[in-house]
Amino acid sequence: MxxxxxxxxxxxxxxxxxxxxxxxxxxxxxxxxxxxxxxxxxxxxxxxxxxxxxxxxxxxxxxxxxxxxxxxxxxxxxxxxxxxxxxxxxxxxxxxxxxxxxxxxASDIPGLITADETNPVWFGFKGGKHQLIRSFHAGDRFFADNWPDSERKQFLDWLVENEYNTLSVASHLLNRNAENRGKGWNTPDLWNSEKQQPNPAEYAKMEKILDELAARKIIVFPFAGFFGQKSNCPLDSTNQALYIKYTIARLGSYWNTMYSVAGPEPLYRNVKQFTKEQVDKLGEMIAGQNSQRHLLTVHNEKDQNPFVNSSWASYQCLQGPTTISTDTLYHGLMARRNLHQPVLAQEVLWYGNIYQQTYNDEQLRKNAFTIMMAGAALNFADNAGTSSTGFTGTLNISERHQDKHEIIKKVWDFFESIPYYELSPALKDTNNGYYLDRKGEPYLVYLPSGGNVSVYRNNVSYLGEWIKGSDTNIRISIGITNGKNLQAPSNEDWLLLLKRVNEKNAVNFNNPLFIGMGSYPDITADKNGILHITYVRDTSLMYRNYNPDTNTLGNEVFTSLTCLKDSFLGPNRSKPVIKVDSKGFIHVFVGQQYGYFDNNSWVKIDPNATRDTDMDIDQDGTVYIVKRGGSNGGSIGVNVRKPDGSKFQPTETDPDKGTTEGKNWLRKNGNHPYGNIRIDTKNTIHIVYRQALPEFVSYRQSTDGGKTWKGTGVFGGEQWQGETSDIGVTASGKVYVVSQIGEIYYLDKTTFKFSKLGKAITSENRELPTISTGNDNLMCVSSFGGKYSIYFGGKFTSEQKFPSYLNKPLGFLKTAITSNQIWGVSEEGEHIDIEIMKGSSSIFLKKLM
CATH class of the missing domain: 2.60.40.10 (Immunoglobulins)
Structure with a gap:
């Protein structure tokens, strides 16, 4: 020899x-x-x-x-x-x-596919590299030599272009010889049943394609496993051992192959291919030959996993739950997975499969996110009936549902953008949604339908960010938080990303901050640059503050003020106003109610006002409310509360009666005056209101606390000029007025006349433009619909729009200026309405400049 x-x-x-x-x-x-x-x-x-x-x-x-x-x-x-x-x-x-x-x-091969060495919940590579599995299920023809190589190449080109990195292949390793499955496809016939020995030439045919997949860096899951359903495989233990030994001798050197004992569903009652004891025995035989440590599992039947703790198994392969209930899906996966091994969600989300749900786009996305939140690797299919139909079955590019693949891809893209391999699913650490922690700390929560969530950790601060499920490019900050009582921006699906504040987390002011649910927001800034925000929810006036320097959003507080959902007396006619006095006390007004916070509690005082009101505070802390109807015979009046005062009193004279022209300036039939008020740093009172004289929109000024008034017209003559105008005063005392159609007028102090500066924004009906001012060279005009324009460098920018984060209508936008920054707070939602409060919307804060 x-x-x-x-x-x-x-x-x-x-x-x-x-x-x-x-x-x-x-x-x-x-x-x-x-x-x-x-x-x-x-x-x-x-x-x-x-x-x-x-x-x-x-x-x-x-x-x-x-x-x-x-x-x-x-x-x-x-x-x-x-x-x-x-x-x-x-x-x-x-x-x-x-x-x-x-x-x-060294080589460019990432390593043997295995459990991730950082965290075995996920798949990864030997040697420490990570791999987010992006798997697609391919039909029985894939390995067949009677399927043209040109079509296989076209399919694989598409697969790589769409960033799939894993193939689950039917009739592999063995042919599922059944009608409308593997029958008729000349896939490699590895076992010669006549001679009861392996077919080496057939292995070579299989390896040629495996080599191509390896070159394309594609991982392979054998859907049928070593012992496939309705396949030609050895049945006695001696030949089974021979077949296993021979197959591993050839395939053990492939870095891109996973192993599976049998499939699909070897324990399925209608097939009865094997008993559990037989599968365990085969699994132990394969594990005994598996010297190069390939991953090994079995293809379980639906909603079952009796092998979850089997000694020979090194990953799990699950079928189901197949449902549109994300709770059922998540808890089903978690109940049947091993948290010390990766899991392949094999037949869990197959679009168009007759044995699964009819998924719409939203359900596909939500299920994909839920599967990932369970720490599972998703294997997607594109069917038109059974698992061997549709694009999955034919692998014909023209039959694909590309939009469905894009939905799944975006979910994978998001997870690949975060350190998913450091995250592990946990069941009991939140009161809502599904949760991944990072080394025992909260990191990611998924809420399929929004809502309120708390994470259960004590004395830890996080930098929080909401991420929209349907568009993960939309990021909404929540600032520094303890993780308690966090409200999603809408009832859509959202991800909550939490990072410890002691991490190197840069504050991104390009992202908005979610304030809460409500309507008619208002904003102001105090002398320290802290932003104070108020808004109406249902009938309650709510309050929060935000410190940009520390990126801290204060808790939501009920101010004790309430208002009617009424078209005449509700917040649409007396919108919320918030001001902070020089001592830091917060003052709010809405509807017909006024209150302030005395550093212990909210104190309410009757302002003696009806609708069409506005409020401001002078440097001494005196509160001024301009209202419809004077107290001394005028058509417009001002009520005043002194610091520490317990009630409001009218000024000595009404603005339109207290001028030198007196009653001559009272507007005849002027029963709908609507005023706005600003008080400058010298305590000069500035009021603009409609239905006035000498012009439809006129201006009043008082330098002595409302004892005497000086006035002039702004615009409009005797003609109807629509809704009220707003007024702004710069730090040096320059006065600007914005009309209801978005035109800007300024006051010449020498002539005491207004002139037109130009048009800032387009506005109509009751879109009610408002103006905020800083120094003489900085102001912002904003209105309903999220429209705004910034005056800087001696001119207005072109009209801009507050971003839409929910794809829903935008309502009122209010702005505040701190130093050289402009902040805007806006509402977005299905219930946006100018005329009456119809429901709560999502309120966002964003730095506009």
Whole structure:
């Protein structure tokens, strides 16, 4: 008996000389031995044994395999850089050992697919690289030689272009020989049932395609496993052992292959392919030969996993739950997974499959997010009936539902943008939604239908951010938070991202801040730059503050003020107003109610006002409310509350009666005056109101607290000019008025006349433009519909719009200026309305400049 050692080395299909014996790490080192001895059965009469010595001196033993008459081979997937040595011999005792060596060098292969070495909840690669599984299920034809190579290439090109990195392949490893499944497709027939031995040539056909997938960096899950349903496979234990040993001898060197004992559903009652005991035995047999440590599982039947703790299993393969209930889906996956192993959500979200739900786009997205929140790897399918139909079945690009693939891809893209491999699912750490923690700390919460959520951690501060499920580019900050009582911006699906504040987290003021649910927001800034915000929810006036310097959003507080949902007396006619006096006390007004916070509680005082009102505060803390109807015969009046006063009193004279022209300036039939008020740093009172004289919109000024008044017209003559105008005064006392159509007028102090500066924004009906001012060179005009324009550098910008984050209508936008920054607070929602409060919307704060 003699044998010849052929000094050739196969590295990914390339033959090089023996003296160049170098193989990339995780690639394939292959040696061929020619032996002229004739065996009646070369699969059983002798074994080729190989022992490798790694660079660290550890030993790895594998089996070689018979390839064709006279030729044996052995393969290894080297997992360590450096010099490897080997000895090969035949078990029948004849011949000499063949010794040799090769050098393992760096390669572009990421590693053997396995459990992530950072966190085994996820898949990853040996060596520490991470891999977010993006899996697609391909039909029975994929490995068939009667499916044109050109069509396979077209499909694989599409697969890579769409960033899939994993294929679940039906009729692989073995053909599912059933109608409308694998029958008729010439897939590799690995087992010769007539001779009861492997078919080496058929393995070579399979390996040619596996090599192509490896070159494209695509991982392969064998849907049928070693022992496929309705397949040609050995049934007795002796031949099963032979088949397993031979298959692993050939496939063990593939970094991109996962193993599965059997499938689909070997325990399924209508098939009864195997018992649990038989599957366990086969699993142990495979694990015993699995010297290179490939992942091993079994394809479970729906909503079952009796192998969750089996000693031979190193990952889980789940079918179901298939549902549109995210709770059922999440808890079903969590109940049947092993948190110390990765899990493949195999038949869990298959679009168009007759055995699953009819998913719309929203349900697809929500289910995909839910699967990921359970720490599972999603295997997606595109069917038109059974699992072998539709694009999945035909692999014909023209039959794909590209929009559905895009939905799933965006979910994967989001998870790949965060350190998902550090996150683990946890069941009991939130009161709502699904939760991934990061080394025991909250990190990500998913709320399929919005709502309120708290994470259960004590004395920890986080930088919080809401991320919209349907568009993860939309990020809405919540500032520094303790993670308690956090309200999602809408009832859509949202992700909540939480990072500890001691991490290096930059505050991104390009993102909005979610304030709360409500309507008719208003905003002001105090002397320290802290923003104070108020808004109406249902009939209650709510309050929050935000400190940009510390990125801290204060708790939501009920001010004790209430208002009617009324078209005449509700907040639409006396919108919320918030001011902060020089001592830092907060003052609010809405409807017909006024209150202030005395640093302990909210104090209410009757303002003696009806509708169409406005409020401001002078430098001494005196509160002024301008209202419809004077107290001294005028058509417009001002009520005043002194600091520490317990009630409001009218000014000595009404603005339109207290001028030198007196009653001549009273507007005849002026029963709908609407005024706005500002008080400058010198305590000069400035009022603009409609239905006035000498022009429809006129201006009044008092330098003595309302004892005497000076006035002039702004615009309009005797003609109806629509809704009220707003007034702004800069730090140096420059006076600006914005009309209801968005035109700006300024007061010449020398002539005491107004002139038109230009048009700031487009506005109509009751969109009610408002103006906020800073220094003489900075102001902002805003209105209903989220419209605004900034005056800077001596001119207005073109009209801009507050961003829409929910794809819903925008309501009122109010602004405040701190130093050289402009902040805007706006409402967005289905209930936006100018005329009457119809319901709560989402209120957002954003830095506009």
């Amino acid at each position: 003699r044998f010849i050692l052929l000094l050739s080395l196969l590295i990914l299909g390339q033959t090089i000389h023996a003296q160049e014996s170098r193989t990339g790490i995780w690639s394939r080192f292959e040696k061929e031995i020619v032996r002229e001895t004739t065996f009646l059965n070369p699969f059983t009469e002798t074994d080729l044994k190989v022992e490798f010595t790694r660079p660290d001196k550890s030993i790895l033993s594998i089996n070689g395999y018979f390839d064709h008459p006279g030729v044996w081979k052995f393969r290894i997937m080297p997992n360590m850089i450096g010099k490897w040595k080997y000895s090969a011999w035949f078990s029948d005792g004849s011949g000499k050992k063949v010794d040799g060596s090769f050098r393992c060098i």
